[in-house]
Amino acid sequence: MSIDTDHIIPFPILIGDIGGTNARFAILLDANAEPKEFPIIHTADFATIDEAIQAGVLDKTSLQPRSAILAVAGPVKGDEIDLTNCDWVIRPREMIRDLGFEDIVVINDFEAQALAAASLGPEYLEKIGGGEIRESSSRVVVGPGTGLGVSGLVHARHTWFPVPGEGGHVDIGPRTARDFELFPHYETIEGRVSAEQLLCGRGMMNIYRAVCQTSGVTPAASNPSEVTAAWAEASDPAAVETIELFVTYLGRVAGDLALIFMARGGVFLAGGIVQKIIPALQEPRFRQAFEDKAPHSAILANIPTFVITHPLAALSGLAAYARTPVRFGVSTQGRRWKA
Structure with missing residues (x-):
């Protein structure tokens, strides 16, 4: 798998850790800012991730993220990403169309934990x-x-x-x-x-x-x-x-x-x-x-x-990657969608 050499991910960036039970989101305004965290979302409370992001994040802030980096519990392949222990299906092209993102990267949730292990x-x-x-x-x-x-x-x-x-x-x-x-x-x-x-x-x-x-x-x-x-x-x-x-x-x-x-x-x-x-x-x-x-x-x-012991380790790992993508060899081939 080749490494994407385009390391530019435009701010503000929505980072999200999507597990089987809970979803955690934050917005990173720029490379020097601390993530603005939002209340934990129970995946069972929303039919889709799009509804969860709209109600749990976008409706609660005036910030409009230009990009999203999402870590999901399951293998990332194709334009429809099924989560292993959750009914949500992530469709990045629809999220770009309906939620206003320009750029979406989706990685495995334990890649985000690995990024945390390298940066905490x-x-x-x-x-x-x-x-x-x-x-x-x-x-x-x-x-x-x-x-x-x-x-x-x-x-x-x-x-x-x-x-x-x-x-x-x-x-x-x-x-x-x-x-x-x-x-x-x-x-x-x-x-x-x-x-x-x-x-x-x-x-x-x-x-x-x-x-x-x-x-x-x-x-x-x-x-x-x-x-x-x-x-x-x-x-x-x-x-x-x-x-x-x-x-x-x-x-x-x-x-x-x-x-x-x-x-x-x-x-x-x-x-x-x-x-x-x-x-x-x-x-x-x-x-x-x-x-x-x-x-x-x-x-x-x-x-x-x-x-x-970090309470939001995966989000911390995603934030480290969002700030300096060049520091991490995250392959985005087949896992990045742009408007």
């Missing part, structure tokens, strides 16, 4: 365990949310290149005796257990229900927030085990991805779920699972892991 300061990174960042080395972002997002970040020619993909759908299997008890009870997708089946909001509930079933107890929690609350209060042994298993599985998958990318620049955990369970991630089991990769455990021990 240490004040927004909570380190988990040992290892040190090796400058200009590859990085990986892993984010359990509505689904499991994964993106790589490769440095070459003084430029950060985000590498989008669907790494959340890799296989994950049992290793311990407890795993072998639980895995037959996990809900599968077409007969297999993918990482996303365990490492996202519904994945957490998948683990919780299996723990309750194999332990012979009635589930007390009905959603991920209740599980994490019960874990934090230590009021439900099934919730406590669920979070322990969640961080263990996350460590295994993060370690696999670190090996795939040889991510000596670090592995960055993104999203609201990991921010809520930082104390569990700080316990030894996450790093033990991350480093348990014989014959390469020594390599993993030297790769640092972080939780991204």
Whole structure:
């Protein structure tokens, strides 16, 4: 895929992080301005993204963005972009016609998280365990949310290149005796257990229900927030085990991805779920699972892991790209539309 050499994106720029559940928007007036943020939009409240932008952004400001850079949860291909966990379909040509944009760029949501991993300061990174960042080395972002997002970040020619993909759908299997008890009870997708089946909001509930079933107890929690609350209060042994298993599985998958990318620049955990369970991630089991990769455990021990604590990390990454597109090797071929 060739890199678009036209780096000019006209201001003001609407930046948007479109997830399966929520959409977050801000307007960047110029390269030196801080983003003007707007209230979070629940995707289920609007039939289309066009209606959401009109009601949630354009009707609330006198600024008329000339451009839009949107990060979406799903692969970007063609003039109609389906979101993986949301009913919205993004049609950039119609947005240009109906909402007055001159220029629209659409990238994968975890490319935006990767851009954040390249641009956030240490004040927004909570380190988990040992290892040190090796400058200009590859990085990986892993984010359990509505689904499991994964993106790589490769440095070459003084430029950060985000590498989008669907790494959340890799296989994950049992290793311990407890795993072998639980895995037959996990809900599968077409007969297999993918990482996303365990490492996202519904994945957490998948683990919780299996723990309750194999332990012979009635589930007390009905959603991920209740599980994490019960874990934090230590009021439900099934919730406590669920979070322990969640961080263990996350460590295994993060370690696999670190090996795939040889991510000596670090592995960055993104999203609201990991921010809520930082104390569990700080316990030894996450790093033990991350480093348990014989014959390469020594390599993993030297790769640092972080939780991204910025509340709007994807928007921060998009803002960094909007200010200086030339700094990032974001391919816009087939992903940019102009009036």
